[in-house]
Amino acid sequence: MLRKFIGKGRRKRRSRKAPGSEQPAEFYDVAYREREGYRQHYTKSVYYFLWCVIMDRLRGATVSKMVDIGCGPGQFAALVRDTLEVDYCGIDFSSQAIEMARRLCPDFTFR
Template structure:
């Protein structure tokens, strides 16, 4: 699907060298059993799975479209379960396979609205009723640098405001909070927190974390 697999060259190249930084707040998972089935969609090199494993969670699965990132993860943590997404967003798991799904800094890498909706629908499919979707992603920034690149990309490509190209070749998207809430409209949002993060290219940016429950 365009928007989910179309940047594989970036993530298998320069993207595979990046350090990812969105923080995992374990207090959000305080009511989740240590043996809960947890999926990290867009797991990269397994940073979040490693943190969860080190805190006692035992049933962890990670998927990513980049074979290079997955191989990096397998080298770092051979005890964890990684798989390469062959046809994103489609997952190889049966419906209602997971109690929790993590989606950290993935929507920013999926600029197209239809692809984002398809991804959220697929994650809803594999969640059990009452399961949790934990989203961390980037908001629209209001500094001159970001406003300029949003506007330039919109003029050149007719893309939604907030889509831009990084200096090293990725096409990303920053979101209005209403856009993210709309994507999760089929879920019940139980927590929303604003945070600041370092991006993969080292800039400080405003972000949000949402915890949503499948009805």
């Protein structure tokens, strides 16, 4: 009886993710497939300035291996390829991102 009472009047909540919260892989698959910015050269990316700062730090370090968690479609990987000589492995849970990254940087490992 109590269950019936508690259940009455309850509305189903819409499953909306708060900004900045994790999204499922399908969300990113669609974004990588549809948004032009993910197919642009890394120098055209909104993240290019940040990536240049990271590359400056890495050039000063002795880096021979790199793991990039959340590598996306491979734009940062392409910058790494053009700047450093490292053994690179990119990891992303979006299959679309991994496919794009493999096409962009076939000599690197993506999972």
